[in-house]
Amino acid sequence: xxxxxxxxxxxxxxxxxxxxxxxxxxxxxxxxxxxxxxxxxxxxxxxxxxxxxxxxxxxxxxxxxxxxxxxxxxxxxxxxxxxxxxxxxxxxxxxxxxxxxxxxxxxxxxxxxxxxxxxxxxxxxxxxxxxxxxxxxxxxxxxxxxxxxxxxxxxxxxxxxxxxxxxxxxxxxxxxxxxxxxxxxxxxxxxxxxxxxxxxxxxxxxxxxxxxxxxxxxxxxxxxxxxxxxxxxxxxxxxxxxxxxxxxxxxxxxxxxxxxxxxxxxxxxxxxxxx
Amino acid sequence: xxxxxxxxxxxxxxxxxxxxxxxxxxxxxxxxxxxxxxxxxxxxxxxxxxxxxxxxxxxxxxxxxxxxxxxxxxxxxxxxxxxxxxxxxxxxxxxxxxxxxxxxxxxxxxxxxxxxxxxxxxxxxxxxxxxxxxxxxxxxxxxxxxxxxxxxxxxxxxxxxxxxxxxxxxxxxxxxxxxxxxxxxxxxxxxxxxxxxxxxxxxxxxxxxxxxxxxxxxxxxxxxxxxxxxxxxxxxxxxxxxx
Numbered sequence: 001x002x003x004x005x006x007x008x009x010x011x012x013x014x015x016x017x018x019x020x021x022x023x024x025x026x027x028x029x030x031x032x033x034x035x036x037x038x039x040x041x042x043x044x045x046x047x048x049x050x051x052x053x054x055x056x057x058x059x060x061x062x063x064x065x066x067x068x069x070x071x072x073x074x075x076x077x078x079x080x081x082x083x084x085x086x087x088x089x090x091x092x093x094x095x096x097x098x099x100x101x102x103x104x105x106x107x108x109x110x111x112x113x114x115x116x117x118x119x120x121x122x123x124x125x126x127x128x129x130x131x132x133x134x135x136x137x138x139x140x141x142x143x144x145x146x147x148x149x150x151x152x153x154x155x156x157x158x159x160x161x162x163x164x165x166x167x168x169x170x171x172x173x174x175x176x177x178x179x180x181x182x183x184x185x186x187x188x189x190x191x192x193x194x195x196x197x198x199x200x201x202x203x204x205x206x207x208x209x210x211x212x213x214x215x216x217x218x219x220x221x222x223x224x225x226x227x228x229x230x231x232x233x234x235x236x237x238x239x240x241x242x243x244x245x246x247x248x249x250x251x252x253x254x255x256x257x258x259x260x261x262x263x264x265x266x267x268x269x270x271x272x273x274x275x
Numbered sequence: 276x277x278x279x280x281x282x283x284x285x286x287x288x289x290x291x292x293x294x295x296x297x298x299x300x301x302x303x304x305x306x307x308x309x310x311x312x313x314x315x316x317x318x319x320x321x322x323x324x325x326x327x328x329x330x331x332x333x334x335x336x337x338x339x340x341x342x343x344x345x346x347x348x349x350x351x352x353x354x355x356x357x358x359x360x361x362x363x364x365x366x367x368x369x370x371x372x373x374x375x376x377x378x379x380x381x382x383x384x385x386x387x388x389x390x391x392x393x394x395x396x397x398x399x400x401x402x403x404x405x406x407x408x409x410x411x412x413x414x415x416x417x418x419x420x421x422x423x424x425x426x427x428x429x430x431x432x433x434x435x436x437x438x439x440x441x442x443x444x445x446x447x448x449x450x451x452x453x454x455x456x457x458x459x460x461x462x463x464x465x466x467x468x469x470x471x472x473x474x475x476x477x478x479x480x481x482x483x484x485x486x487x488x489x490x491x492x493x494x495x496x497x498x499x500x501x502x503x504x505x506x507x508x509x510x511x512x513x514x515x516x517x518x
Contacts, residue, residue, distance in 0.1 A: 026345070026346055027346065029345070029346075029347065029362065029363060030343075030345060030346030030347035030348075030438070030491075031346070031347070031438045031485070031487040031490060031491065032485075032486060032487055032489075032490030032491075034484075034485045034486035034487060034490065034499075035438070035440060035485045035486075035487040035490070037485070038440050038483050038484070038485035039440070101484050104484055104499075104503055105484055105503050105506040105507060106506065106507050107507070108503070108504075108507060110500060112486060164507070165507075165508070167508060167511070168506070168507065168508030168511075169470055169473075169474045169508065169511075170474060170479075170480070170506060170508070171474065171480055174480050238480075238483075241444055241481070242440070242441045242442075242443060242444065242445075242481065242483075243443060244443070245443050245444060250444075
């Protein structure tokens with residue numbers, strides 16, 4: 001089954017740059033770009049787990065609006081702005097690459113080389129659009145309408161995946177990982193977009209509290225937080241399972257990872273319902 | 276195109292008596308159509324008779340001579356010097372044993388140890404379906420056979436298991452494939468038993484769909500395709516199947 005496709009000029013140029021990295025090209029030649037993508041997916045996921053901890057910690061300052069405002073003032077500079085933008089790279093890569101894997105595993109889409117192209121193309125479009133929004137910083141959108149659209153898209157995506165996988169004999173948590181991934185694709189990418197439509201949307205304490213006070217947003221955020229921490233927790237569980245041979249140590253580490261995720265999920269839910 | 280190449284082979288050595296591991300460099304001139312097994316033989320003849328490696332059929336059918344060349348698991352009886360130079364764009368090659376099994380000495384691994392995972396999935400028909408009423412043979416339609424005949428070409432060389440992202444707690448792509456072959460084989464009736472193994476703790480939940488197995492397979496079997504079929508639920512048990 002040959003799924004390789006011809007490279008365009010620009011792709012050949014970009015691949016040439018990537019292949020200059022001795023480590024990347026070593027693994028790409030030895031085990032294929034799919035192998036490199038899998039490791040990149042895993043590393044991006046770990047970065048996002050760490051960021052989620054930091055994000056919940058930062059948001060916990062919302063209990064004291066003055067403290068939150070001072071923290072936001074501290075991060076209001078080019079360096080933090082750049083880091084916020086750079087975070088979009090692992091976010092969108094993990095989301096789109098996850099979608100590629102679901103397409104391959106559940107929907108028999110075997111044009112993997114083409115799918116990898118789409119991951120990079122759509123990822124580039126996303127991060128460039130986000131950069132544009134961040135520079136402009138003057139966009140307004142109805143929060144209710146925006147989140148309604150995103151919630152509908154997430155529900156449709158996760159329902160399609162659920163419907164496809166529900167009768168398979170895959171383990172329940174394995175299936176939930178795919179379903180939650182499909183839900184989070186529009187949700188996480190929408191979340192980053194929304195936060196950078198204008199500066200106030202993601203940084204001004206009054207704007208954030210006002211937005212989070214609506215019951216509709218609370219429900220969306222609640223589902224969002226639960227699925228993010230489930231997805232992250234199961235991701236860590238699979239990494240532990242892939243690396244730790246000792247059954248007891250594996251079980252112990254899995255319990256610790258689940259506990260930490262549960263604590264942060266609880267902290268996130270508490271913030272949502274205290275606004 | 277040069278007729279002869281100056282090559283450097285950096286070979287992983289292991290002495291089980293002293294449990295010492297080291298990398299040994301061998302410099303040699305080799306013609307472009309020599310295979311890597313020929314290079315090892317040349318080293319044995321001309322430089323170092325102690326270098327241990329293994330091969331059997333040397334026609335890409337037995338899977339004994341699998342090794343990692345510059346990180347890529349492949350059959351060294353199939354790898355010509357010229358092709359290796361083109362593929363890796365170098366005249367220096369790191370030669371390592373496969374990681375799918377314990378190393379016995381230098382480049383020779385304990386294939387019996389590796390085969391334990393294949394034996395675990397019972398790569399034979401556990402419970403045979405009734406034969407055709409008119410004769411002793413079991414008839415398989417060409418269409419049914421076409422769906423899995425590619426997977427029957429597996430020679431268990433363990434190149435896929437070595438390339439796989441998941442190196443622990445996993446049966447490995449070739450063992451999973453052996454199970455899938457019998458799941459797709461209409462002569463097999465013990466489907467549920469096979470599904471239990473397939474979806475079990477060491478089965479496909481450990482596959483990360485990196486497709487490295489398909490990328491390195493010397494027999495060009497798209498192993499990831501068959502594993503993905505299992506993930507999408509293509510092998511649902513039939514009501515009449517036995518345990």
